[in-house]
Amino acid sequence: MVAPxxxxxxxxxxxxxxxxxxxxxxxxxxxxxxxLTGPNGSGKxxxxxxxxxxxxPVSGELWIEGRRITELPxxxxxxxxxxxxxxxFPNYTVAQNIEFGLRVRHLTRQERRRQVDQMAEMLHITPxxxxxxxxxxxxxxxxxxxxxxxVLRPSILLFDEPVSAIDEQTRDPLCLExxxxxxxxxxxxxxxxxxxxETALVADRVGFIKSGVLQNEFQSxxxxxxxx
Amino acid sequence: xxxxxxxxxxxxxxxxxxxLALYGGLLLLLVGSLFLRITPESLRIAFQDRALxxxxxLSMWSTMLSTxxxxxxxxxxxxxxxxxxxxxxxxxxxxxxMPIVLPPLVLxxxxxxxxxxxxxxxxxxxxxxxxxxxxxxxxxxxxxxxFIFERPGIILVQxxxxxxxxxxVIKAGFDEFEPRYEEIALTLGATRTQALxxxxxxxxxxxxxxxxxxxxxxxxxxxxxxxLVAGTxxxxxxxxxxxxxxxxxxxxxxxxxVIGAGMILISVVMLTIFKRLGGKGYLW
Numbered sequence: 001m002v003a004p005x006x007x008x009x010x011x012x013x014x015x016x017x018x019x020x021x022x023x024x025x026x027x028x029x030x031x032x033x034x035x036l037t038g039p040n041g042s043g044k045x046x047x048x049x050x051x052x053x054x055x056x057p058v059s060g061e062l063w064i065e066g067r068r069i070t071e072l073p074x075x076x077x078x079x080x081x082x083x084x085x086x087x088x089f090p091n092y093t094v095a096q097n098i099e100f101g102l103r104v105r106h107l108t109r110q111e112r113r114r115q116v117d118q119m120a121e122m123l124h125i126t127p128x129x130x131x132x133x134x135x136x137x138x139x140x141x142x143x144x145x146x147x148x149x150x151v152l153r154p155s156i157l158l159f160d161e162p163v164s165a166i167d168e169q170t171r172d173p174l175c176l177e178x179x180x181x182x183x184x185x186x187x188x189x190x191x192x193x194x195x196x197x198e199t200a201l202v203a204d205r206v207g208f209i210k211s212g213v214l215q216n217e218f219q220s221x222x223x224x225x226x227x228x
Numbered sequence: 229x230x231x232x233x234x235x236x237x238x239x240x241x242x243x244x245x246x247x248l249a250l251y252g253g254l255l256l257l258l259v260g261s262l263f264l265r266i267t268p269e270s271l272r273i274a275f276q277d278r279a280l281x282x283x284x285x286l287s288m289w290s291t292m293l294s295t296x297x298x299x300x301x302x303x304x305x306x307x308x309x310x311x312x313x314x315x316x317x318x319x320x321x322x323x324x325x326m327p328i329v330l331p332p333l334v335l336x337x338x339x340x341x342x343x344x345x346x347x348x349x350x351x352x353x354x355x356x357x358x359x360x361x362x363x364x365x366x367x368x369x370x371x372x373x374x375f376i377f378e379r380p381g382i383i384l385v386q387x388x389x390x391x392x393x394x395x396x397v398i399k400a401g402f403d404e405f406e407p408r409y410e411e412i413a414l415t416l417g418a419t420r421t422q423a424l425x426x427x428x429x430x431x432x433x434x435x436x437x438x439x440x441x442x443x444x445x446x447x448x449x450x451x452x453x454x455x456l457v458a459g460t461x462x463x464x465x466x467x468x469x470x471x472x473x474x475x476x477x478x479x480x481x482x483x484x485x486v487i488g489a490g491m492i493l494i495s496v497v498m499l500t501i502f503k504r505l506g507g508k509g510y511l512w
Contacts, residue, residue, distance in 0.1 A: 049411075052411075052415050053414070053415070054411045054414070054415070073414070074411070074414035074415050075414050075415075075416075075417050075418060075419055077415070078417075079415055080415070081412065081415040083408065083412065087406070087408055087409055087412045089409060089412075089413075089427055089431070090431055091427075091430040091431050100413070100416050100418070100426070101416035101417045101418075103426075104413075104416065104417050104418045104419075104422050104426070105417055148416065149415075149416070152416065152417065
């Protein structure tokens, strides 16, 4: 099989307890911002975790940028994953969190610092770099989590309800920031959300999942999203 | 310290505090009476006795070594029990908890009986001889074993008892630390080992220290099973708790009191370290 650039999911099946994801197939073009919506417990986060390699599918295939990743462990997938609550490592500062992926790749201290500074500048969080993560607001935590994922130049980005735990005033600006950065870097993105306003702000295309079945009709938002 | 609970009801609070004061007072009275009986003369006798100093030294290093072994086993075991649920989990979990609920003397008896089985006899008597042959040397004197009436026997008993406490406390630390942090580390390119050492262990450090101190505290005063397995031979397998027994049995109560006071002081220091490191809540 020759998979297209971007993300390709073919007949993916997965089950856990009573829940199962059934024959999910989906192609997302390179650079596209795809929003996956659906009710709670419909399988959105499971699909994201399958792509990140945190769960193993029962059957089916996963391709990223033409590379088959179905059996690859998460550390070999080069996937940027930002969960709902950021999950910054409590024992590290903001800068240490951002450089974590570079550290496990054994980059030199100077190179790590350079890349962290560059990413912090892009996301306007340079003043936060030496802060303890307990002193960050929800929005700052999510930006740090985004920087931590982006600094590794991932092939794709997976956002799992990245702004749902943030106060309303910060949500829209952060959504626009996500969209701006995604456009700037041209990274194929899947964003899980069940907020229609958030979806309208960022989506190029929207998919709907219900009870583990991906609906085949997708709304196109191309050109309609503010800030796009 | 921030006050907790309602600000009114002084008499009620006083009523609640009364048993605390009585029990705390009783403990202080008992410990104080021991310290008050110690005379400069008994201190002089105790510290001039080479065998007693050897017993203190053996107590310290054997408990430290056993604690280290307990933690080395408890970190992977506690992690596995915390993260994986498998068929037979309940059984494994119950077996690991056995040393917590079993009387130490029964555990000592188990160790003693094990060394009377064919396998145990081989491990105690023959293994060390075979190892000696392998390296073309004699590792122990003829007729002596590796564990029974020997110092490694002390460490084995201490490890058997202390290991369970370390596993229990350290597992509680892993339970409290969200596994999703590890998942994030993996997506950032860390292997399982890197995620464990760079993310999990630094964040559960207070529970590791608590596990070590609880394990140490449990084995420091261990007496019955050690007497059963290693005996209490002067300058060989005598440790602080067995010294108290020996000294009392030959009528040297003053010296026993000095050793008892030393054990109290060492325990208080360890307990203070444990509480300062935030270990509270893992045991009680």
